[in-house]
Each structure stands twice: as C-alpha cells, then as structure tokens.
Amino acid sequence: MATPINLSESESQFFQDLVPPESFNIKKIQMEEFTKRHSLLKNRVVLITSGGTTVPLESRTVRFIDNFSIGTRGATSAEYFLKQGYAVLFLHRHRSLQPFFQRVEKNILDILSVSENDPTVITGEISYPSLAKSLAPVVKDYHKYKNEGMLSMVEFTTLTEYLILLRAASEAMQACGREGMVYLAAAVADFYVPRGLMPEHKIQSSEGALKLTLEMTPKMLKPLVKEWSPNAFVISFKLETDQSLLIEKSRNALLVYQHQMVIANILETRKKEVFIVTMDAEEILRLSDEELAAGREIEEPLIDKLVEHHTTLLLS
Amino acid sequence: MATPINLSESESQFFQDLVPPESFNIKKIQMEEFTKRHSLLKNRVVLITSGGTTVPLESRTVRFIDNFSIGTRGATSAEYFLKQGYAVLFLHRHRSLQPFFQRVEKNILDILSVSENDPTVITGEISYPSLAKSLAPVVKDYHKYKNEGMLSMVEFTTLTEYLILLRAASEAMQACGREGMVYLAAAVADFYVPRGLMPEHKIQSSEGALKLTLEMTPKMLKPLVKEWSPNAFVISFKLETDQSLLIEKSRNALLVYQHQMVIANILETRKKEVFIVTMDAEEILRLSDEELAAGREIEEPLIDKLVEHHTTLLLS
Numbered sequence: 001m002a003t004p005i006n007l008s009e010s011e012s013q014f015f016q017d018l019v020p021p022e023s024f025n026i027k028k029i030q031m032e033e034f035t036k037r038h039s040l041l042k043n044r045v046v047l048i049t050s051g052g053t054t055v056p057l058e059s060r061t062v063r064f065i066d067n068f069s070i071g072t073r074g075a076t077s078a079e080y081f082l083k084q085g086y087a088v089l090f091l092h093r094h095r096s097l098q099p100f101f102q103r104v105e106k107n108i109l110d111i112l113s114v115s116e117n118d119p120t121v122i123t124g125e126i127s128y129p130s131l132a133k134s135l136a137p138v139v140k141d142y143h144k145y146k147n148e149g150m151l152s153m154v155e156f157t158t159l160t161e162y163l164i165l166l167r168a169a170s171e172a173m174q175a176c177g178r179e180g181m182v183y184l185a186a187a188v189a190d191f192y193v194p195r196g197l198m199p200e201h202k203i204q205s206s207e208g209a210l211k212l213t214l215e216m217t218p219k220m221l222k223p224l225v226k227e228w229s230p231n232a233f234v235i236s237f238k239l240e241t242d243q244s245l246l247i248e249k250s251r252n253a254l255l256v257y258q259h260q261m262v263i264a265n266i267l268e269t270r271k272k273e274v275f276i277v278t279m280d281a282e283e284i285l286r287l288s289d290e291e292l293a294a295g296r297e298i299e300e301p302l303i304d305k306l307v308e309h310h311t312t313l314l315l316s
Numbered sequence: 317m318a319t320p321i322n323l324s325e326s327e328s329q330f331f332q333d334l335v336p337p338e339s340f341n342i343k344k345i346q347m348e349e350f351t352k353r354h355s356l357l358k359n360r361v362v363l364i365t366s367g368g369t370t371v372p373l374e375s376r377t378v379r380f381i382d383n384f385s386i387g388t389r390g391a392t393s394a395e396y397f398l399k400q401g402y403a404v405l406f407l408h409r410h411r412s413l414q415p416f417f418q419r420v421e422k423n424i425l426d427i428l429s430v431s432e433n434d435p436t437v438i439t440g441e442i443s444y445p446s447l448a449k450s451l452a453p454v455v456k457d458y459h460k461y462k463n464e465g466m467l468s469m470v471e472f473t474t475l476t477e478y479l480i481l482l483r484a485a486s487e488a489m490q491a492c493g494r495e496g497m498v499y500l501a502a503a504v505a506d507f508y509v510p511r512g513l514m515p516e517h518k519i520q521s522s523e524g525a526l527k528l529t530l531e532m533t534p535k536m537l538k539p540l541v542k543e544w545s546p547n548a549f550v551i552s553f554k555l556e557t558d559q560s561l562l563i564e565k566s567r568n569a570l571l572v573y574q575h576q577m578v579i580a581n582i583l584e585t586r587k588k589e590v591f592i593v594t595m596d597a598e599e600i601l602r603l604s605d606e607e608l609a610a611g612r613e614i615e616e617p618l619i620d621k622l623v624e625h626h627t628t629l630l631l632s
Contacts, residue, residue, distance in 0.1 A: 054382070057381075058557070060557040060583060060584075062383065062503075062555065062557060062583060063381065063382075063383055064381075064382060065373075065379065065380075065381050065382070066370070066379075066380060066381070066382035067378065067379055070411060095386060095411075100425060101424070101425060104424060104425065108417070108420060108424055109416060109417060109420065109454075109455060109458045109459075112451075112455045113455065113459070114452045114455050114456050135428075136430045138425075139425060139428045139429065139430050140430050142425045143425075143429070187378075190526075191525075191526045200557075201556075201557045201558045202555075202556060202557050202558070202583075208532065209507075209529055209530060209531055209532065210506075210507045210528075210529070210530040210532075211527070211528070211529050211530075212526075212527070212528040212529075212530070213525055213526070213527050213528075214525060214526040214527075214528070215525055216524065216525065216526075239378065239518075240517075240518060241374070241376040241378065241516075241517045241518050242517045242518070267376060267378060267518075268376075
C-alpha cells in the first residue's frame with residue numbers, strides 16, 4: 001500500500017551519526033516480542049511516546065536543552081487505552097509520568113503506616129482511609145494489566161535515544177498491521193547540537209555570554225509513516241501557544257506526512273480542550289470547568305473518539 | 317561581623333527584572349516560621365537547595381534550558397541531616413527527588429495489594445515481603461520527622477523562582493544565626509535569556525537553524541554570604557567533568573565569595589568520591605566499590621564530616 005521511500009540525505013546522515021543507547025538490543029527485542037505476542041492474541045496495540053527529549057550541549061553532559069513535558073498526556077492516555085482493551089507499548093522519557101504510578105506519587109508516604117506488631121507489614125488503612133480508597137482502584141488496575149502483560153515500558157532520555165528507539169518501536173509495530181496505532185505524544189526537540197559541534201567538557205561560565213547554534217532535527221514522521229509503520233493508524237500532536245496557527249499547521253502536517261490524524265492543542269488549555277484534525281474534518285473536545293473540578297480527564301473522551309475512528313477504519 | 321555590601325549594578329538590575337512566583341508570599345512565611353520555630357527550640361537548621369533550574373527560551377514557555385540534576389545529592393543529604401538532628405528547609409526543583417519519597421517511587425505499586433475483603437484496605441505484606449521490609453524504615457522515618465515538624469519543603473522550577481526563593485530562604489536563616497547552615501546542592505543555570513530578549517510565542521522550527529545568545533547569571537553567593545545569611549555556615553558545590561580544574565576552581569570560589577566550604581565533585585564519580593575543600597585544607601571522601609554495591613551512600617560520611625566541622629566552628 002505504502003510506497004517505500006528513501007530517507008533524504010540529511011536524515012540518513014542524522015541516523016549514521018547516532019550512537020545506539022546502552023541496552024538498545026534488549027529494548028528492541030522486548031518491543032518486538034510484545035507486538036508479536038499481542039498480534040497473535042488478536043489484541044489491538046498502541047505505541048505511545050511520552051515526555052520530552054533532552055538535547056545535550058556538551059558531550060560529557062552537564063547541560064542540555066529540554067522540552068516542557070512531564071508526560072501527563074501520554075501516561076493518562078495509556079490508562080484509557082488499556083481500559084479500551086489495547087495493549088500499550090509505552091516509550092517514555094526517564095522519570096516522566098507513568099501510567100498508574102502517576103496517581104500515587106504525591107501522597108504515598110502519608111497513606112502508609114508500619115504495623116506496630118510486625119515491622120514487615122505495611123498497611124494503608126490507618127492514616128487516611130479516603131486516600132487509601134482512591135488508591136485502591138489504581139493498585140487493582142495496575143496489577144490487572146501487569147498480570148495480563150498488557151503494558152510494556154521502554155525508557156529514553158536524549159533526543160538520540162528517542163529517535164533510535166522510535167524507529168525500532170515503529171518497525172516492531174509492523175507485526176500488528178492495521179490493528180496497530182502509533183500515538184506520538186512525546187515533545188520532541190526541534191533543534192539539536194550536531195555531535196561534531198559539541199564541546200567535550202562543561203562549558204565554562206567564565207567565558208562570558210554563551211552563543212549557541214542549533215540545527216533543525218530532521219522530521220521522522222515521514223519515514224515513520226512511509227517505511228517503519230506503513231499500516232498503522234498514526235496520530236501526531238501539535239502543541240502551540242498561539243491559537244491562530246493551530247489548525248492550519250495541523251492540516252499542513254497531514255499533507256506533508258500523509259498520516260491519519262493530528263491532535264492539536266494550546267499550551268494553556270491543553271487539559272480541557274483538544275482538536276482532532278483529519279484531512280476532511282476537525283472536531284473539538286472540551287471539558288467544562290465543573291467536569292475538570294470533578295477530576296474528569298480530557299484523555300477519556302479523546303481516547304474514546306480515537307478508538308471509534310480506529311474501528312471505523314478497520315471496518316472500511 | 318560581616319561587612320554589608322551593596323549588590324553590584326548587574327545584580328540589582330537582575331533582581332528588579334524578576335517577577336516573584338505565584339504563592340511567593342505563602343512560601344516566604346512558611347520558611348520564616350520554620351526557621352524561627354527551630355531557633356526557639358535550639359535546633360540546628362540546614363537550608364538545602366536541590367535539583368536543577370530551568371531557563372525559559374520563550375515567555376509562554378514550551379522550551380527551556382535545563383541542568384542535569386534529579387536531586388539525588390540534595391534529597392539524600394536531607395535524610396542524613398535529619399538523622400543528625402538538624403531541621404531541614406528543603407528548597408527543591410518541582411518533581412526532583414524528595415527525601416524518603418525517593419526510596420519508594422520505583423516499586424511501590426508492586427508492593428501494594430488491595431484487600432479482597434475490604435477494598436479500602438491496602439496492604440504491603442502480600443506481594444513482596446522483602447521490598448515491604450526495606451520500605452518499612454523509610455515509612456517510619458518519614459512519619460517521625462514529619463510529626464516532629466523537622467522537614468519543610470518548598471518548590472521552584474525556573475531560575476527566576478529559585479533566585480527569589482533563595483534570597484527569602486537565606487534571609488529567613490538569619491533567625492538561626494551561627495546554628496544555621498546553607499547547603500547549596502542545586503545545579504543553578506549559569507546562563508539565562510533576559511526577559512527583554514525573549515520571544516513571546518514558541519520559536520517556530522520552520523525558521524531554520526536556531527541561534528541563541530545567553531547572558532551569564534549573576535552569582536548570588538556573594539550577596540548570600542555578605543547580606544542574606546551572614547552568620548550561617550555556607551557550603552557550595554562545584555561539579556566539573558574535568559578533574560584538572562576541580563580543586564583550583566573550588567579554592568578560587570572560596571576566595572571570591574568568602575564562604576566556609578566547597579564540596580567538589582566530578583560528574584562521573586560523584587556518587588563515590590567528593591572533596592571537602594576549605595581555604596586551608598582539602599579532604600577526600602571515597603566509597604569502595606564494595607561499599608557502593610552494599611548500598612552505602614557517600615552522603616552519610618559527608619554529612620558526618622560537615623556536622624563535625626559545624627560543631628567545631630560553633631565551639632570556637
């Protein structure tokens with residue numbers, strides 16, 4: 001169906017310069033086994049990327065450029081995809097939010113107590129019954145999906161690690177054919193410092209003002225759609241601060257990369273409003289302030305919609 | 317004892333440009349009450365700064381420059397200071413590691429189970445008794461220090477927030493006089509983009525290579541030592557990638573800023589080797605590979621030493 005293309009010269013050069021991260025081979029096998037197993041089980045599979053990437057400014061890295069993202073969108077979406085029966089391959093930034101874990105970090109030590117009779121017994125019922133109660137379904141869900149093998153986690157930190165793992169992950173998604181979805185929620189750096197231009201040691205602050213020149217990161221969405229995951233349902237994200245550019249830029253991305261869908265959002269309102277943009281239509285999903293205050297999450301209706309779209313496509 | 321100085325012109329200008337973070341006043345009062353209370357209780361108090369700072373590149377921020385630090389040094393040091401009887405004012409980067417919490421994040425959901433009889437009862441004993449056992453002392457310590465009011469946490473994210481809070485925190489430390497210690501473990505950005513030079517919206521990647529000019533951040537150690545916390549025992553950190561510069565740069569900092577001590581370390585070996593540098597002496601602390609493998613932490617002997625130094629100074 002898809003026409004194979006060659007990477008442009010700059011993209012090939014970019015990949016040649018990349019050094020695979022430690023444990024790359026283990027992660028690659030983990031991802032391939034995951035997608036193959038779920039393909040055999042006839043489960044739909046979604047590859048979710050989540051969190052920001054870092055761009056080192058020195059080769060022994062003290063400083064780097066980072067993107068704003070702790071990974072709320074990706075981690076929360078993963079939970080709703082699991083609830084819809086999708087197996088989730090979760091490619092995420094080290095220390096960004098993780099599905100289920102994101103809901104316990106804050107107060108966990110306040111909830112727990114050590115039994116006075118047996119110091120190996122930790123219980124959650126004593127201090128704050130209401131918190132323990134809200135935690136209980138999270139603990140249950142986590143164990144359920146873990147025991148069923150529905151969630152596989154793979155970590156990255158730098159832009160380089162992300163790109164190499166993204167290629168391997170989306171190639172692994174070929175096992176799922178059209179049952180596969182690629183949901184690119186990670187905030188990927190648009191600019192990087194080519195390895196040849198990077199100083200080895202920490203840039204000394206005594207040297208005065210710092211001048212940096214960063215090159216544009218080649219867009220990987222094109223090879224992803226054409227070569228790595230040609231049959232998957234591919235969804236990219238567009239985060240802007242300026243409403244006026246949002247829909248136009250989203251549709252432009254669809255034209256250029258030929259994928260199925262863009263989720264567009266504005267930095268300030270991203271938790272209550274998202275646009276689902278396809279070539280023919282744009283759909284807005286919005287939570288009221290009351291819904292937000294009640295703890296409802298925009299990812300719930302969003303994932304509902306995406307699963308609907310995916311089903312429609314599979315039936316067509 | 318200390319001669320009051322005026323901030324240099326660039327430092328004053330820098331502070332004038334800063335916009336206090338949301339909830340600044342609440343945090344200021346929290347810090348002042350904490351140091352006053354412990355001063356009355358005759359407790360020694362340490363202000364610990366921890367984690368990296370971000371430097372926004374756009375005023376509605378999508379991108380920023382960050383420093384490598386998840387805050388292990390600060391969070392771990394805080395625990396050992398608490399064990400030595402110090403009250404800890406913990407000024408830390410949002411989402412960086414926190415004392416005690418840092419030891420539970422990883423496996424917490426694997427440890428917990430929901431009781432089958434009562435869904436509001438969560439217990440840690442079933443799944444992994446050995447993990448629950450290692451968690452038990454952490455839970456105990458956390459509740460002990462929390463109940464005693466020995467730990468106060470204040471968060472920052474950007475360089476601006478950090479500097480404004482650092483000034484307020486170290487001014488609050490005046491209440492503790494010589495019983496106070498300032499332990500500057502945060503990785504503070506050396507460079508920033510002045511507000512006037514910052515674009516409002518997300519930098520568009522279609523505009524080609526990105527050229528950035530960053531100004532040097534004024535060094536706040538000088539006003540901290542001379543004006544904000546003139547009686548405290550002040551310890552700064554020096555992290556380098558190049559061993560050859562380490563001790564010389566540390567001693568140079570002591571000369572320039574006139575504080576008591578620099579903890580110097582090299583990026584790659586910072587978990588097993590630190591240098592305690594004063595004007596007259598340098599002392600090395602080192603863990604063997606066996607000690608590291610057994611879970612011993614360099615912060616334990618380090619804090620021991622610092623408390624010894626502090627005691628000696630108080631008796632002199």
